[in-house]
Amino acid sequence: MLNFPESTKVHKRIPKEAFYRHLPLSAALKEKIVSDVETIIVENSLKKENLNLADDSDVREILLLSIRLKKQDFDRKIVEAIARQNLHKLVFLLVYEDKCQLAVYHSKMYSTDWIKEKDLTLTLSGDTLAEIWDDLIRQIAISSKAVLRQKDYTVNEQLKIQDEVNRFNKLIQKTAKAAWKEQQPKKRFELYTKLQKYKKQLEELTNGKA
Incomplete structure (x- = not known):
């Protein structure tokens, strides 16, 4: 489950056309959003204020977007393009039927394996939004427990x-x-x-x- 505070909850559906209207996406990618994506919902907005964080950081807001897909074998360039051309830090929850995976863009796309929705876990850890962002990246992108134990590394x-x-x-x-x-x-x-x-x-x- 997603252990995000209630204060961060948004759950606002965004029409696909409105979502990509202001993003410089190619016509082909816009067509892929229409053909591969069913709904886009802003589930959570993580800010210093709604998380009661004391310290500032360069990261001002992290959004969790849930994207319900029409097919599991979707064009992954959709997610990458949205992430690269959006000013917010984005975490993606990709959902197809009863399966889901988490994805994040950090120089390149990273994602978890497909799992049952009921088995999904993602937690918030850190004293600033920058620390929380880094930890979210770790949870999604790093699968090796040995690597996660190397605490002295960035x-x-x-x-x-x-x-x-x-x-x-x-x-x-x-x-x-x-x-x-x-x-x-x-x-x-x-x-x-x-x-x-x-x-x-x-x-x-x-x-x-x-």
């Missing part, structure tokens, strides 16, 4: 590590599959050696040694 540093974790996991999966299929002992051994190297690099990365 959110940008953690995101870079998470990207590397993802890269090594793909390499390990690809190399393990190739080694299993390889018939020649010499090539199989070379692949196995590569696999052990990737696993060691991943372990060092997640232990903060890389």
